[in-house]
Amino acid sequence: MATPPARKPRGRLLIMATATALLATACGSATNTGGAASDGVITLSMHNPDSRTQDPATWQLVEEFNSRHPDLKIRLEGQPVEQHEQRMTIAAQSDTLPEIFWVYDSLAKTMVKDGDLLDLTPILQEKNLEAKFSLSMLAAFRSGDGIQYGVPYQALVTGFYYNKALLDEHGIALPETFDELLAAVKKLKEEGVVPIAQGANSSAFSVWAFLTMLDRFGYEQKYPAILAGNARYDNPDFLRLYGHVRELAEAGAFPENMTTQTYAQAVASYTAGKAAFLDAGVWEAAKIEKSGVGRSTGFWAGPTFADGVGEQKLVMNVPSAPFVVSAKVKEDKKKYAAVKAFIQFYYSDEGQQILVDNAQPPVTTYRPQVDPRKHPVFAAVLDEAAKPGWKSPAAQPDLVVSAATASAMYDSFYGVMSGSLSPQEAARSVQKSLK
Known part of the structure; x- marks a missing residue:
């Protein structure tokens, strides 16, 4: 960046x-x-x-x-x-x-x-x-x-797409908590299925679902003090999250070629039915609908954490x-x-309908009708974003910091996912970018 x-x-x-x-x-x-x-x-x-x-x-x-x-x-x-x-x-x-x-x-x-x-x-x-x-x-x-x-520019709704048919084939229910996700990852890995499609090569920004997890550890409340120098990014709460990311990595959650494949290649692996989950956002809905896994794809805001901080029922639905x-x-x-x-x-209703026609949610209060029979993936994203009892942060974590710090955040997650950084090293690298 x-x-x-x-x-x-x-x-x-x-x-x-x-x-x-x-x-x-x-x-x-x-x-x-x-x-x-x-x-x-x-x-x-x-x-x-x-x-x-x-x-x-x-x-x-x-x-x-x-x-x-x-x-x-x-x-x-x-x-x-x-x-x-x-x-x-x-x-x-x-x-x-x-x-x-x-x-x-x-x-x-x-x-x-x-x-x-x-x-x-x-x-x-x-x-x-x-x-x-x-x-x-x-x-x-x-x-x-x-x-x-x-x-x-657009509404930013991010999380995990998941292949319902693939999960059903292996007897796995859609997780709700981190522990359930970790158990699903272990079972998928044992049975030869890539659990989560990720691609870091020239695509280090593609960690959207993990940025939402930061908010489940108090990021929105903490970041003003962190930017002001009154608190640190490498705090105990964030370190627990990075520890959970390491647990996923050690369980085989990510593809072996994660560091050499691009985000586009990760998407292609999911649409080809080779991965159970895909870390992405609403912008991929139209492509997934046209693929072989379109009819079996749902959308999930990601896991809640027993050791998280503050609100856990969060779905990222923010202005881009x-x-x-x-x-x-x-x-x-x-x-x-x-x-x-x-x-x-x-931003007219007609312009917003063009967004909707391309599987993008409107950013105004325009309320289009989306037929779930014709657009099941897009409808699933909209349903998850509007799930009763769930809230959205005000902004995605990387969009309220400098480009250098955002880049450090991306690299920190991929560093732990790939095993090249410990949780402590990853969090410290982001803290250093703030100086």
């Missing part, structure tokens, strides 16, 4: 030269939002190099918008997450940000402090768009002084990292009009 974004220095000549060189070699030329004449073309920069296959909902939204607005056009581009974060950090320093872009909230918070981001409040107040969001969806991306610097807009857009009337029109289309 990218290093923590630096504050803008007063002298910019060196930064400009460095930014130009890095963007040219690693990311392509930077988007130019200036110029005497405007053609109304704006760039939407994403964290996927191929949105058509990796994020079909966004791709379809852009295609539909462009077909309806021949005088305005969105150019969709993207890079892998780490490269994208680096590019946006450099672009902010060199005043070459694209008009709209996805970014981790930790970096967005730095950008809004530096005056790089547009206040979206006026856009959201038009057509009463603001009323379409629940308070938490917008509050997550509002600064202390009231600037609405971002809007939720935000869309943000470059402050320079306001200097160009046609680009501003394009940005406004796209945001208003994206």
Whole structure:
């Protein structure tokens, strides 16, 4: 992942030269939002190099918008997450940000402090768009002084997909507690089945279900003090969780090729019926439905822990990292009009239905009807996210820290899963990233 974004220095000549060189070699030329004449073309920069296959909902939204607005056009581009974060950090320093872009909230918070981001409040107040969001969806991306610097890109619902037929074949009920999960893992391993599909190669971020487990050990209550230096990440509660992850690893929960296969390959192993569980999120629902295991797949928020801290009935159903807009857009009337029109289309009921059609839950209060006979996996995800008596944290743990700390968190889990780090070493590595 990218290093923590630096504050803008007063002298910019060196930064400009460095930014130009890095963007040219690693990311392509930077988007130019200036110029005497405007053609109304704006760039939407994403964290996927191929949105058509990796994020079909966004791709379809852009295609539909462009077909309806021949005088305005969105150019969709993207890079892998780490490269994208680096590019946006450099672009902010060199005043070459694209008009709209996805970014981790930790970096967005730095950008809004530096005056790089547009206040979206006026856009959201038009057509009463603001009323379409629940308070938490917008509050997550509002600064202390009231600037609405971002809007939720998608809802983030994560956990474990599971193959009901495979579990039934081996006489295993869906676990509820960690002890039940551990027992299921041992039995699956003994009978030659990969218990949990994981892929760490170039995909270290793919530990979503384990990030939810952090919240079951008090992360949401602890992290403000940890970031302030008044508490430590390598605390006894988190160490117990890492100890449980080691128990899973020692029981054979993860594939032998976990460190060499990618997340996409892990998904492929699950859809091929070679693994009982898959650590993923709602974005995989459509793909799984089209696979051979679609009709036998359910969705699970993950185990509760007898030695956990605080609320155990947690399901991750939070706003994803935000869309943000470059402050320079306001200097160009046609680009501003394009940005406004796209945001208003994206969060309209029609735009949200396009998300739903691509097996993404709406981020507004729009309530679509999903036929479980046609979309059983997507319906299972929505049902688990709305399970009576269960709550959601306010944010996913990695989205409230710097990119460097988020990366350290991912590596810490995969380090314990692979046996390359002890629980103590893993937690200490995250603590070191905070200094």
